[in-house]
Amino acid sequence: MNLTLRIWRQAGPDAPGSMTTYQVSGISPDMSFLEMLDTLNEELITRGDQPVAFDHDCREGICGACGMVINGQAHGPERTTTCQLHMRHFRDGDTIDVEPWRAAAFPVVKDLVVDRSAFDRIIGSGGYITAPTGSAPEAHATPVPKEAADTAFEHAECIGCGACVAACPNGSAMLFTSAKVVHLNVLPQGAPERAARVRNMVSAMDAEGFGGCTNTGECATACPKGIPLPSIAAMNREFLRAARG
Amino acid sequence: MTTATRTARHPSTLATLWRSTVGKKAVMAVTGLVMLLYLVAHMLGNLKVFFGPDDINGYAAWLRTIGQPFLGHEWFLWIARLALLASVVLHGVSAYQLSRRDLAARPSKYVHQRRRASYATRTMRWGGVILGLFVVWHILDLTTLTVNPVAEHGHVYQNIVGTFGRWYSDVIYIVAMLALGFHIRHGFWSAAQTLGANNARRDRALKLTANGLALLLTAGFLSVPVAVMTGVVK
Numbered sequence: 123m124n125l126t127l128r129i130w131r132q133a134g135p136d137a138p139g140s141m142t143t144y145q146v147s148g149i150s151p152d153m154s155f156l157e158m159l160d161t162l163n164e165e166l167i168t169r170g171d172q173p174v175a176f177d178h179d180c181r182e183g184i185c186g187a188c189g190m191v192i193n194g195q196a197h198g199p200e201r202t203t204t205c206q207l208h209m210r211h212f213r214d215g216d217t218i219d220v221e222p223w224r225a226a227a228f229p230v231v232k233d234l235v236v237d238r239s240a241f242d243r244i245i246g247s248g249g250y251i252t253a254p255t256g257s258a259p260e261a262h263a264t265p266v267p268k269e270a271a272d273t274a275f276e277h278a279e280c281i282g283c284g285a286c287v288a289a290c291p292n293g294s295a296m297l298f299t300s301a302k303v304v305h306l307n308v309l310p311q312g313a314p315e316r317a318a319r320v321r322n323m324v325s326a327m328d329a330e331g332f333g334g335c336t337n338t339g340e341c342a343t344a345c346p347k348g349i350p351l352p353s354i355a356a357m358n359r360e361f362l363r364a365a366r367g
Numbered sequence: 368m369t370t371a372t373r374t375a376r377h378p379s380t381l382a383t384l385w386r387s388t389v390g391k392k393a394v395m396a397v398t399g400l401v402m403l404l405y406l407v408a409h410m411l412g413n414l415k416v417f418f419g420p421d422d423i424n425g426y427a428a429w430l431r432t433i434g435q436p437f438l439g440h441e442w443f444l445w446i447a448r449l450a451l452l453a454s455v456v457l458h459g460v461s462a463y464q465l466s467r468r469d470l471a472a473r474p475s476k477y478v479h480q481r482r483r484a485s486y487a488t489r490t491m492r493w494g495g496v497i498l499g500l501f502v503v504w505h506i507l508d509l510t511t512l513t514v515n516p517v518a519e520h521g522h523v524y525q526n527i528v529g530t531f532g533r534w535y536s537d538v539i540y541i542v543a544m545l546a547l548g549f550h551i552r553h554g555f556w557s558a559a560q561t562l563g564a565n566n567a568r569r570d571r572a573l574k575l576t577a578n579g580l581a582l583l584l585t586a587g588f589l590s591v592p593v594a595v596m597t598g599v600v601k
């Protein structure tokens with residue numbers, strides 16, 4: 123496949139950026155999107171140009187590092203992570219626009235790399251259970267109802283990639299935060315800190331400068347892990363409950 | 368020796384709500400639902416125009432006597448007006464503050480733009496502004512009668528026929544009621560989501576209810592100017 127790429131190039135956090143056009147050829151439909159970018163970077167390096175900076179780690183869809191906006195869609199046209207997106211979903215001769223996540227709370231570090239540490243600070247404010255650690259507890263020590271276990275698993279799938287924030291017209295982190303809050307708050311282990319968790323995580327989220335939710339649903343459509351939109355309703359319920367008490 | 372126990376002081380519930388994006392959105396949802404409830408009653412009352420002048424004029428006179436003798440003349444009406452005023456102000460101020468924040472949270476647009484969300488969802492802000500302006504016009508037209516061509520207090524029927532005899536009045540009402548339909552189509556479901564009443568099982572039913580309410584209110588409100596324009600009510 124031969125492709126025209128228009129990629130956001132930005133030398134540093136405060137440098138101005140712009141879309142730069144590149145041609146790549148010899149792309150196999152079986153390559154992942156990141157392998158396609160690797161091919162481009164090899165070429166850029168041989169030419170003595172700066173390679174395109176992008177985040178990646180596991181390349182198997184579990185770490186959440188590889189986010190970028192492809193043709194206006196977070197992680198591109200398929201419901202998966204960029205590392206798991208294959209070139210067969212594009213056509214020979216296509217022009218593909220590649221941009222970094224756009225949100226005030228996710229400043230661009232370089233090219234397609236953004237600083238997502240705002241997410242870490244939200245997690246730090248309550249996305250854990252305060253418990254003495256040690257060897258793994260006996261699995262049956264705390265019975266968990268099946269429905270709660272299913273809900274917790276569904277929400278534990280969030281990999282913190284930030285696609286929800288990137289897709290939201292308000293740069294809102296509600297889906298991410300609700301995935302974490304719901305995951306822990308439905309479990310008996312999370313119950314003691316239930317109210318404080320949602321209060322602190324929502325206020326940490328607000329403090330980072332993320333926007334509010336206007337229920338456009340873009341986040342849930344973009345989420346590679348399928349965190350559902352009603353999760354936000356569940357977090358709202360937790361928050362209103364905690365605010366009353 | 369005395370031991371003093373001090374529990375950590377939380378800010379009050381109202382302060383917690385108003386300071387957070389989630390809480391402020393809940394204020395919007397509650398005030399929106401208050402206005403929606405009022406609009407359902409208002410729309411049903413308007414339909415009395417189809418039963419003739421005595422019916423609707425009598426209904427309007429009765430509205431002023433609700434709660435008597437416990438309440439004085441028009442007291443109920445004024446209580447309702449104050450509640451609606453509080454709702455519209457809180458709703459508008461929250462919308463303004465949240466919108467400013469939302470716009471600041473996404474300072475740079477994507478170069479590759481894509482059509483997003485439904486029409487109703489995308490027009491909540493401008494639709495809301497249209498509704499706000501409409502409310503001002505509407506009060507000047509049919510409450511204070513400042514801009515009404517007939518302007519006879521107590522003669523609701525005649526004032527209605529008078530105002531809808533003017534093309535621009537019809538245009539204003541039709542545009543506003545379409546805007547209202549869209550606002551409720553997104554707003555009702557959105558309020559359920561905001562207040563935590565939505566879940567995966569209810570989602571579809573809530574969306575259907577939102578569409579039903581939007582359609583019912585828009586059609587019901589529009590039936591009056593349309594009836595005057597077509598001579599059914601004269």
Ligand code: HEM
Pocket residue numbers: 335336337392393395396398399400402403406455458459462463466488491492494495496498499500550551553554555557558559561562
């Ligand atoms: C002053 C005029 C008004 C303005 C400026 C306004 C503006 C807005 C805005 C910006 C939103 C948020 C949209 C979003 O989150 O995407 C909203 C939501 C809403 N509006 Fe209004 N609106 C107005 C009047 C009304 C009226 C007359 C009603 C009565 C039916 C109403 C009912 C609602 C409801 C139920 C919501 C949903 C709240 C939520 O998302 O939780 N609004 N409005």
Ligand code: FES
Pocket residue numbers: 177178179180181182183184185186187188203204205206
């Ligand atoms: S690189 Fe880990 S999810 Fe894509």
